[in-house]
Structures are given as structure tokens and as C-alpha cells.
Amino acid sequence: MHFGLSEEQRLFGDALRGFLAARVTMEARRAAAESSSLAGFWNGLTELGLPGLLVPEEHGGAGLGLLDAALAAEALGEAAAPTPFLGSAVLAPLALCLLGDPAQQEAHLPAIAAGRVRVAVGLGALTGTTGTCTLRREGERISGSITGLIEPACATHWLLALREGGFALVAADAPEVRIRPRRSLDRLRPLADLDLAGAPAEWLTAGDARRVLDAGRVMLAAETLGAARSMLDQAVAYAGQRRQFGRTIASFQGVKHACADMAAWLEPCRAFLWYAAQAQDAPDPEARMLACQVKAHLDEVGREVARHATEVHGGMGFTELLGLPFWFKRIAANRQLLGGPERCREEAAEAQGLIA
Amino acid sequence: MDLTLSERHRALQAALREFIARYGHLSPPVGGGGGRKRPDRKVLDWQALLIEHGFAARAVPRQYGGYGAEPDVLDAAIITEEFNKAGLSLGIQGQGIRMLVPTLLEVGTEEQRRRWIGPTIRGEVIWAQGYSEPEAGSDLASLRTHARVEDGHFVINGQKIWTSSAHFADMIFLLCRTEPDRPKHLGISYLLVPMTAPGIEVRPLPTMTGHATFNEVFFTEVRVPVDQIVLGRGEGWKVANVTLKHERMLLGDSAKLVHRLHRLRSLLAETVVEGEPLLQKPVWRDRLMRLQGEVLAAKYHQMRLLSEAAQGQAQGQAQGRDSGLGLLVVKYYGSTLAWRLAALAVDALGDAGLPYEPHDEVAEDDAATAWYADWMYDLGLIIGGGSSNIQKNIIAERGLGMPREPKINGSA
Numbered sequence: 001m002h003f004g005l006s007e008e009q010r011l012f013g014d015a016l017r018g019f020l021a022a023r024v025t026m027e028a029r030r031a032a033a034e035s036s037s038l039a040g041f042w043n044g045l046t047e048l049g050l051p052g053l054l055v056p057e058e059h060g061g062a063g064l065g066l067l068d069a070a071l072a073a074e075a076l077g078e079a080a081a082p083t084p085f086l087g088s089a090v091l092a093p094l095a096l097c098l099l100g101d102p103a104q105q106e107a108h109l110p111a112i113a114a115g116r117v118r119v120a121v122g123l124g125a126l127t128g129t130t131g132t133c134t135l136r137r138e139g140e141r142i143s144g145s146i147t148g149l150i151e152p153a154c155a156t157h158w159l160l161a162l163r164e165g166g167f168a169l170v171a172a173d174a175p176e177v178r179i180r181p182r183r184s185l186d187r188l189r190p191l192a193d194l195d196l197a198g199a200p201a202e203w204l205t206a207g208d209a210r211r212v213l214d215a216g217r218v219m220l221a222a223e224t225l226g227a228a229r230s231m232l233d234q235a236v237a238y239a240g241q242r243r244q245f246g247r248t249i250a251s252f253q254g255v256k257h258a259c260a261d262m263a264a265w266l267e268p269c270r271a272f273l274w275y276a277a278q279a280q281d282a283p284d285p286e287a288r289m290l291a292c293q294v295k296a297h298l299d300e301v302g303r304e305v306a307r308h309a310t311e312v313h314g315g316m317g318f319t320e321l322l323g324l325p326f327w328f329k330r331i332a333a334n335r336q337l338l339g340g341p342e343r344c345r346e347e348a349a350e351a352q353g354l355i356a
Numbered sequence: 357m358d359l360t361l362s363e364r365h366r367a368l369q370a371a372l373r374e375f376i377a378r379y380g381h382l383s384p385p386v387g388g389g390g391g392r393k394r395p396d397r398k399v400l401d402w403q404a405l406l407i408e409h410g411f412a413a414r415a416v417p418r419q420y421g422g423y424g425a426e427p428d429v430l431d432a433a434i435i436t437e438e439f440n441k442a443g444l445s446l447g448i449q450g451q452g453i454r455m456l457v458p459t460l461l462e463v464g465t466e467e468q469r470r471r472w473i474g475p476t477i478r479g480e481v482i483w484a485q486g487y488s489e490p491e492a493g494s495d496l497a498s499l500r501t502h503a504r505v506e507d508g509h510f511v512i513n514g515q516k517i518w519t520s521s522a523h524f525a526d527m528i529f530l531l532c533r534t535e536p537d538r539p540k541h542l543g544i545s546y547l548l549v550p551m552t553a554p555g556i557e558v559r560p561l562p563t564m565t566g567h568a569t570f571n572e573v574f575f576t577e578v579r580v581p582v583d584q585i586v587l588g589r590g591e592g593w594k595v596a597n598v599t600l601k602h603e604r605m606l607l608g609d610s611a612k613l614v615h616r617l618h619r620l621r622s623l624l625a626e627t628v629v630e631g632e633p634l635l636q637k638p639v640w641r642d643r644l645m646r647l648q649g650e651v652l653a654a655k656y657h658q659m660r661l662l663s664e665a666a667q668g669q670a671q672g673q674a675q676g677r678d679s680g681l682g683l684l685v686v687k688y689y690g691s692t693l694a695w696r697l698a699a700l701a702v703d704a705l706g707d708a709g710l711p712y713e714p715h716d717e718v719a720e721d722d723a724a725t726a727w728y729a730d731w732m733y734d735l736g737l738i739i740g741g742g743s744s745n746i747q748k749n750i751i752a753e754r755g756l757g758m759p760r761e762p763k764i765n766g767s768a
Contacts, residue, residue: 003663256752264685268657297649345645
């Protein structure tokens, strides 16, 4: 038995962290928050093979699993990186692999692996969205509206879930589409509202769309874990420098205990995330329950850490001078995406047969 | 991640299941918080059966009365999991077995091992732990119980407190100051003292659970031969830290949390209010689901630490390479969560759960009393063995590298 990461997974994580540390500077985050332009950054991630992580080898990808994707998401969260990773590198290839036919896979997976196709996602039909989702299939076309499309910046396609099951894959340049970009609380992950009037679509209907949602929830949990661990590290570092009453504030028990609490909440989440991610690839009857629970748990832990790590920074945490709100808002937005913790826990109960 | 068990571990699992099917009905009851009285015949027989099959004292060498298996953290975890799943007793868990035996195995003399380990693991000799004092709790090294040497004997005077089991223990392992002129950590010795020695007085200390599990122990001119010491004079703090290292390697007990979550789920399913089980009411279900998320984190965290410890053991290390911070959070996280699980249970019991009628026998407690006893006893576990506030200091200082509180002038 070996419960933990392999040497390859460690090396991959280190390489990705190295790249992100060099490229995702505070200036880069601020620029991305203003312009929503990700192109240069995405090219770098493409060179690292990120878009093809889950794409099978016969389609030009690395053929790795959800645990590897979760480690990438954790590193991206740690860096509060602006990226279309969730939709383009995880949900779209997964939807094609699980629900697409061989021709669709052949048509899209190599382009995804090469980073040429970037996919924004709208899963409101599955997540209990508080916004609008009136998408409907009309023959081979799709109509209706959806709010809260995730990662629309520089997307070439949209992956849209329908209430009757399955996904529509829609080209972003179709003329029957009206898109309204929205600035989000998390400036590094913009949103958009979409109206479709009989837009041409490809249909992915050969499997269970909920598995794609499960994977998305695991990815958001991973990102939140990374972002929260970074916030704790930043709080500890700041407390070690900031002096008051003639000593560093890190030597005050009130500050130490806040940091110890954050560490105690976060450290057990790592193994939970590894296990939940791994379970998505195996035929594991608990996979859905685990995906829902790991998202809900990290939503809760993330909120506490985001608050307390900001508090340790005092007034500096509240301002944008140190950039801490980038992490705070990533965690806050992730909590609401793809179903908040109450929704996830209710689905977890359902998945265990607890609801009569 | 490779979660498949080895051939040998699967065989152990199969042997356990066979043992449980055949002998499970002989187990004494579990739960209800705390060792309340001396092990009775049923407990002693169960203990003997466990040792014979290698499910207790597994890694204690045969010449000292144990089963004599190679130490293996996964073995221990598999045994714990199977017994917990079946709701069976893991045998005697007293401080003699958990703390003194591994300490003697590491630093005791051959004579001490031969004399004490066998009777201790069989439950014939019960030990109390003499550490805390009224003025030395979290700051244990400032303890004041002292012993002078006189005609080949230590002569002990002082007071210990929070001493579990002292009212029925045969022996006490005791930290006391023997070198008053040396710095506080270097002036302490670790002595083995019979509770029957003249000059020892035990006064029960009633606790909120209503069970007589705690005591004060007073020492007045108590004499023990000078060879009743583990390691040398002034080395008691070192011995105590050997003991603590073994306690830390127990890694907390997520199996207890998982088992308790199952009991809690059954309680919510069986408690019907106005025609509907609590489990079908969203408010209650959400509370259960939230706790489940926290238990799952504890469960997989323990698997990770076990796996790292097993690899460390293979490489001759005391713990896994990456386990530092992970190990430090276990006691704080686990004890707080256990208490919160019991807290949901007492809420579900509601006003009908208020009649509280504890017995000396755990098996005689009704369900509501047992939940309340767990809930209150677990608060004791949050406080004991390094309180949560001390745990948070340790996590911050050793795990996160934050500085210690500056010393106040005059304190050591």
C-alpha cells in the first residue's frame, strides 16, 4: 500500500510551481484582472502540457488521471493564477472522453491537447444555479439563456449542460449567439451571460454528465486548498516580519493560535483531496459522495482560512497593497461555483441513500 | 496512490475476520467514556485471547510475554479498523500498556522488563501515571513533588493530580524532582512506585461525568528502593519524552471517529419527532453531512500518515519524511471532532436525553447516558495529554516555525 503522491507527481508539481512563481507575478495578476488577457500565460502552460493532461495518449495528450489534474489545480490556486484550466483542460476533455463518440473525440481532443481549443463551461442545469438556465435542444441546434458561464475569456467553444442530460458543444463564433462578459468577484476568473437563438451544436450524450460535474467540484476543492494554503503561508510570513510592542506579532499567542487553527483545518484536507480525486477515475461507488463532500468541506475550511489569514495581516490584508484579496476572492468565488456547500452536502446525502 | 494491501496484510485481515466471527461474542462492551474500574474476569480473559492471537501486545517480544511480531504500523491499523468496525473491545488500553511498556522496551533494564511487562500486558498489574501536579500542568517540567535519597531508598513527598485509575492501580510511574540544584528539565527522575507503599493517600476527584475516574494522590515520606528508577537520576524528562514519542506514534484514532459517525447516523435515523425521523429533516441532515466531511478528512489523513510511517519504518526512521505538520495536528483535530460528533448526538436526544444515570459498568448505561458520558469525557480528552491551547502552540512553533513566547524574567 502506498497512500500518497508518486515521485513523478512531486516533480510535476514542483515544475508547475516553478513556472507559476516566475510567470504569475503580482503585476501579471493585476494586468490580467484589468484586461482578461491570458494568451501569453496559456501558451506557457501549453508548453508544460497542461491542456493535454487528461487527453488520452492516442489523441496527443498525457493520458493522466484526475489526481494529477487536482495537483495542477492546487498549484494554480496556490498561485491565484488566471487561467482557463478548469474548462479547457479538465471538464471539456472529460466530457468528450465520457460522453462523446469516437468521431467527436478525434475531432476535438488533439486540438484541446495542443491548446488551440479553449472551452468555457456552463453547468447551471446540473448545479442548482441561482441564476438563469433555460437552455433547450431544438433538433441539432440549441436555444435559450444561461448566466454565469465560467472562463469565457479567449474561449473558442462553450460546453453547456442541458437539463434533459448530456452536453452541447457550441462554437463561440456562431452568429446565433449573443455573449455579455461579466466582471466577477474573482477578477482572475471572469464570467459571461449567454443567449442562444438556434445556434448549431454538437451533442455529447453517450454517458453520465454528472461525472463531469463531480470532477469539476474536485478541481475547485483543489484550487481552494492551494489558495488557502498559500494564504496561511503568507500570514505566517507576514506575522514573522511585522513588529509591534517591540516583538514580531508571530510571537503573540493570539496570532499563533489563529495560524495553528488554519494549519489544523488544512493539513488533513490534502489526503482527503488526493483520495477523492483518485476515486473519480476508478469505478468507486463512493466517488460522487466524495466529490460532493470534498468540495463542501473545502468551501467551509477555505472561508475560515481566507478570513483569518486576512485578519493576521491586519489593515494590510484589507487593502490591495499586498494583493491578498486575489486569494480571498478566488476562495470566495469557488465556494459558489458548481454548487455551494449546502447543495453539495445534500447531494452527498442523496448519493449515500440517506434521503427517503 | 496504490491502495491495495499486500498478501501478508490481506491474510491478517482474513484472520481478524475469522477471529471476530468466532470469538466476537466474548468481547466486553466499549464506549461510555473512560476506564472506571479494575478489569474484571471477562476483560482479563478477552485480553489473554487477544494476546494469544497477536491482536494485543503484538510487537512485544515473546520473552516478555507478548506475541513477538515485528513492529508494523499497518498491522496495528488493520487490527484497530476491524475491531472498531465490529464494535469490539481492543483490549485493555491503560497507561501501563500504552505508555510504560513501550518505554521499558526502549530504555528499561532487562530486570525491569522481565518483572513488569508480562503482568502489565495481561492486565494483572494496573498502572497509574504520576505526571501532573496542581501547579504543574501544561508546564509539566516545573513539577515540585520531590525525592531525597536515604539508606538506599528514594523518600518521596508531594502531590499528583488528575491521576486516572489511581483508586484501583497497583503501581504508579512517577516523575519527581531528585536533583533540586540542577535546571528544571535536568532535575527530574522517573520512578516506579507500588501504590500499596505506606504514606500514599488516594482521594477521588469527582468529575463532570459522575464516574470515579480521577484522583488526587498524596505522597508523605514514601520509600522505594533506589533501583526502582528508569534510566538514571536526572534523566526522567528524557524517559517521559520516550513515552510521549510512542503516544504520538499512535496517530490519533480516526477509526473511533468513523465508528461514532455511524452510530450518530443510526441515532438520527431512529429518532422520530412528530412522525418523521430527524435524518429526513434537512437541518439535521446537513449537520450530519458537515461532520461527515470532517471525519473523511481525518480518515484519509490518517491513511496518509500511516503510509508515510510504514515507509519511514522500512527506512529505520521514527516517522515519515513529510509527516511533521501532519502529525502535529492529529490530537487537536481528532479530539475536537470527537467531541463535536457527540454534541450532535446529545442535541438529537433532546429533552428526552436529559435523564442521566451513569453506572460503574459501561454496559449498564442507557444510550442517552452513554452519549452524554462520551460528550463530557471527550472534553476531558481535549484538555488532557496536552490541552488544545498547548497543541496550538506546538503546531505553530514546531509545525509552522513561529517563534516561542518571550520568557518572562525570572522564569526558567
